[in-house]
Amino acid sequence: MSPSTPPAGRPLRADARQNVEQILDVAQEVFADLGYQASIAEVARRSGLGMGTIYRHFPNKTALVEHVAVKVMRESVDEVRRALAEQPATWAAFTRVVRHMVRLRSSQLFPVSRGRAKEPGPELAEVRTRLLTALEDLVARTQRAGALRQDVTAYDIVLMLNSIPPRLPDPDDAGPTVDLGDRCVGVLLDGLRAPSSETLPRPAPSRREIDQFFRTMYGL
């Protein structure tokens, strides 16, 4: 009953696996363009597949959305991990990771929904945990190096990064897209850099609140 199990049972036939990949890619694009309320039919149309094919691989729309989200988050996790492995614990390194994450999310914007959602499936909960853990590492060592203000946590960072406006489609519909988030990131980074002067109110968000945030803002 878990809404997130397309690669269940035996391995898929080669062409079927390809279809799953394509469905996820197209769905990501469609949701980015039209939002979560885009119809499955639209995903089918753009991918050149029948709707039935999508439903064969994802039991319902929610599952598809979740899988797209998982996919996007996985890329972020990889990014942070890589940075942790390769970079020294400097401000520059922190900056680079943050910018990269934002760029990732920006161009792969996923659905914005609102409206009561169920508990997220286990896979989603898991990548989210992995992302938070990786960020905790990053935050901890950058703080240890004295470059990042002491009163923020990885949970704050996740929240802020997910609030950066995504890259917008060009009004003329085709052509390159407009990234209004870059400047926000700059300001945010300056705000995050030690030393700080504003005192941050209330305790840093809890995991429960992070989950609540995603559930409310993205329906995930």
Next chain:
Amino acid sequence: MSPSTPPAGRPLRADARQNVEQILDVAQEVFADLGYQASIAEVARRSGLGMGTIYRHFPNKTALVEHVAVKVMRESVDEVRRALAEQPATWAAFTRVVRHMVRLRSSQLFPVSRGRAKEPGPELAEVRTRLLTALEDLVARTQRAGALRQDVTAYDIVLMLNSIPPRLPDPDDAGPTVDLGDRCVGVLLDGLRAPSSETLPRPAPSRREIDQFFRTMYGL
């Protein structure tokens, strides 16, 4: 067909005007609770009015949404205007206005939609202009006072404020809500305070890009 003409023609009767007010209030609350996809029927139910009454005053759902947006923005404009009139041009004054605006928007969060929207109606365009103008004043004089970094514009500020996570409904559904945005604001403010160290990329957003942002993020 213009989607923004409820108080058109002659002035409304007293009770009719009251209805309009109430519809807007309830709609704001409903959209905040359930998001843009909340049904008109829900607005009717909560306001104790018939759906027909809502449609008498607003030609369609989009118009209703727009008017809620206008209402919320008007309150922001008033706030900024008041600050400009009463406060000296200090960092503290700037801070106070920003926090107030965020709190306004936070508790009156309006719909998040995505998906191609039409050109916004003239009223919406107009408050938006008024808000931007008021903020330009605020920004200019705070910068003149040397308290705000020089490389941001009112357009940047609007964008950043609209990217602060809104107050979330409590997971236990009733009771007080959770405000995760307060801490973000703190960081942002530190980032906005002069002197700055990050260099902001690309030119500040244009009015056209701001419109594009609202159209994409809120369908407005």
Next chain:
Amino acid sequence: MSPSTPPAGRPLRADARQNVEQILDVAQEVFADLGYQASIAEVARRSGLGMGTIYRHFPNKTALVEHVAVKVMRESVDEVRRALAEQPATWAAFTRVVRHMVRLRSSQLFPVSRGRAKEPGPELAEVRTRLLTALEDLVARTQRAGALRQDVTAYDIVLMLNSIPPRLPDPDDAGPTVDLGDRCVGVLLDGLRAPSSETLPRPAPSRREIDQFFRTMYGL
């Protein structure tokens, strides 16, 4: 959440109430003709109403089916009650009631479905109880009069009557229908008349088994 509440809340407008009646009548006819798997669209078509109207009054198809079933059963209950009030406790009276009930059900045949159904709604459970109770009275007094074999219960009767083949639509589609059940009833009645010679196996069905029967045979 109970799937059987169309007359909920305040009383309906006159025309709406009429529509509800008509929907039930038409649905009964449609299900009799085409079976439970008939589409709601078909009910809408035959009643000249939009599908939305049906869904306004019945939250889902199951609820509609249940209400048709309740309606049919109610008529049976009334019939038995009337007989109990007016008739003496003779074999002839018993016979008359049985024949009448069969004729009722025959011409108002309701859906035949199979397939796991949920617990029936409270209204359905209630008429069923009322029907069984009424039949218990009838059976008891006919047995006391020595006319009905002693080893059957009202539950046996319900089962048998509901197994009588319903009146069939004429193959030529229009014209009068064919009632193959009449003769079955004759034989059954002879079998029910005291004295008996076959010994009936196993205990009479329990209420639980009766419910199971309806759930399995009619999805109710």
Next chain:
Amino acid sequence: MSPSTPPAGRPLRADARQNVEQILDVAQEVFADLGYQASIAEVARRSGLGMGTIYRHFPNKTALVEHVAVKVMRESVDEVRRALAEQPATWAAFTRVVRHMVRLRSSQLFPVSRGRAKEPGPELAEVRTRLLTALEDLVARTQRAGALRQDVTAYDIVLMLNSIPPRLPDPDDAGPTVDLGDRCVGVLLDGLRAPSSETLPRPAPSRREIDQFFRTMYGL
């Protein structure tokens, strides 16, 4: 287009014939469990075969259903034939056959559908004829022996037997099933035994009406 030709053309290879047998067995079980609306995919799953294999042997679902029906009826015919060959023309013999047929049908219950069906295929028509003929023999000789009431025909018997409630799946889903039909059969047999007292109305059903009955009740 004839919907009943799986063993058409040359004789099947040994393994193919095995597949056909297995499909029929599984389908019978599935239809008994889930009703006619069970999906072909379910039959495929339970039989461990691909859906394509089923469609190779049966042109469509209707054909599969028909073949299951033919299979069940064939067993009934055999049963009656055996009884005719081995048993004397007594009431006890008649009783035994009837009970056996009911038990057969009960445990091998086939689909209950409703809804316009096409003319049954030739094979189905043929077993039905054979069953009716066999029953005619049985009825005739039991009547000649004076044990069975004179005013019923084999067609009546078929109808009555098919109106006995089938064995129901246990509500607790697994475990033994509940047979509510046994007691009905007892009553019916008493009703069929000579001498009778009820006068049966209308002429006994015609072959055409029997066919109509099956078409309507089982879609066959």
Next chain:
DNA sequence: TATGAATGAGGTTTCATTCAT
């Protein structure tokens, strides 16, 4: 030949909008 992935028509359900009361 057997498999199970793909298809798409059709069914259920929702909801913005219209309109009779």
Next chain:
DNA sequence: AATGAATGAAACCTCATTCAT
């Protein structure tokens, strides 16, 4: 002028049937 019932297009989802592997 207000009400809320009716409408019907469009969304989600299922499954009989086809077809590439």
